[in-house]
Amino acid sequence: MELLPTEFITFAKFAKVSEKTIQSIIGINLMNLKIIENADEMNWRTVPSTNDISLKNWEVLENYQKIIQLKNIARRQVFQTNKLFCSEDFNTISSVAVTEQNSIKFTEYHSKKDFIESLTNPFLSIQSVDQKLKLLEGLSSSEFFIIVALIELFLSKYSYPDSNWIPDELITFSSNSIQEIIKESEHKIEDQTWWQHWNVISNVEIPNTEAINTALLLLQTKALIGNTNDVEDNYFIGKSLLWLIRSIAWWDKGFVLESNNYSLYVFQASSLFIVLKEGKTYSLINVEGIDLPTIIENFISLTDEPVENKQPETTKIIKFCPNCGEPVIKGAKFCVNCGNKLN
Structure with a gap:
């Protein structure tokens, strides 16, 4: 899902993520944006409930075991940098990226397998080159x-x-x-x-x-x-x-x-x-x-x-x-x- 900074902060606080952690994720500049405090002024998107969000994927932002940084590359340029917050057993992985438009892209993965599949699917059909290249x-x-x-x-x-x-x-x-x-x-x-x-x-x-x-x-x-x-x-x-x-x-x-x-x-x-x-x-x-x-899979084991x-x-x-x-x-x-x- 893609959220405005105020929406992301509201959802994160609902999951009891501390302001210090939120600031470390999205940066001080976005934290300093005015946060709507009055519930009457919030629209339907900014009022989270247990039915709207997967609490485990938000809670891992505060209680992660490790962080992996993911840089996606196209035309030799980094077009998006994600922070992957991982639970101890990797059954929960939450990806957070700040876009150029200052929105927050939040992606939920419910297992390590889901994350690996999403990352590697575009490359699965590629074969090695004909020449035997030295390691x-x-x-x-x-x-x-x-x-x-x-x-x-x-x-x-x-x-x-x-x-x-x-x-x-x-x-x-x-x-x-x-x-x-x-x-x-x-x-x-x-x-x-x-x-x-x-x-x-x-x-x-x-x-x-x-x-x-x-x-x-x-x-x-x-x-x-x-x-x-x-x-x-x-x-x-x-x-x-x-x-x-x-x-x-x-x-x-x-x-x-x-x-x-x-x-x-x-x-x-x-x-x-x-x-x-x-x-x-x-x-x-x-x-x-x-x-x-x-x-x-082996690289994640190294980390x-x-x-x-x-x-x-x-x-x-x-x-x-x-x-x-x-x-x-x-x-x-x-x-x-x-x-x-x-x-």
């Missing part, structure tokens, strides 16, 4: 930053790579050019760049020169980039990384889930991709749309655990096929690469 697991924030910069470099050479695209030359770069690529990208105002869109969604930290040089060496040891004729500070994008960049260069829509120390980015490009961020560690993988509900003394465990979401060694989604029944039945 990028355990990347540092500096390594991931370099990959984002290399996407910009790729697009500067191949603005519109279609399905028939094949590499026709080495794409080379240096440590200094990585920083220059991002600087140039930030100044392209008329045509927003991959970096600009991604930075709005994820707020990437720009590493210093020393961190970039260290990350370049790490990427080289992982065979994601190479060194041109062993010339110092002269690199090229490796084949496996190049195909991955080609596949994610033109993405359009998706969503982001954030809670505590974890973030899950889901975006549709030539196929469906997820980026899992655990602390300052990133993993990137191409997935089947049908596996997305299991991925979301259930305390993160203070916990090491990143991407295997909570991703594991490997014992037959062929390719990455598979935890909970999948079969390996999409070799067809092996999984436990």
Whole structure:
């Protein structure tokens, strides 16, 4: 349902939600709007009763176990940010979003399954790409930053790579050019760049020169980039990384889930991709749309655990096929690469 601020406040108070909690949800500016105190002046929409509202979904605003932030994305832009207030067992989830018109969009979910279905249904039919893309697991924030910069470099050479695209030359770069690529990208105002869109969604930290040089060496040891004729500070994008960049260069829509120390980015490009961020560690993988509900289920399980003394465990979401060694989604029944039945 979509409510005026006065209506939302009235409903919330009826469910015994404190003013402090209401203010934290909708902001001080909307709280300062005049609230109708006289019941005679209220219209039929602003007089809640136990028949009008699901009290459990309103009470969870005050007595939530955890909060997950959901960002919905279309055309690479965040068009709505929701706060998900979850009960301890996830049998009750309430989503609250403030619209551009300063109305309050309140959505009730009566189970975790209902929420996951509503989130993942648009993506279920998407299949993985034909090329077998390498799983990028355990990347540092500096390594991931370099990959984002290399996407910009790729697009500067191949603005519109279609399905028939094949590499026709080495794409080379240096440590200094990585920083220059991002600087140039930030100044392209008329045509927003991959970096600009991604930075709005994820707020990437720009590493210093020393961190970039260290990350370049790490990427080289992982065979994601190479060194041109062993010339110092002269690199090229490796084949496996190049195909991955080609596949994610033109993405359009998706969503982001954030809670505590974890973030899950889901975006549709030539196929469906997820980026899992655990602390300052990133993993990137191409997935089947049908596996997305299991991925979301696993991510919610991650947010259930305390993160203070916990090491990143991407295997909570991703594991490997014992037959062929390719990455598979935890909970999948079969390996999409070799067809092996999984436990």
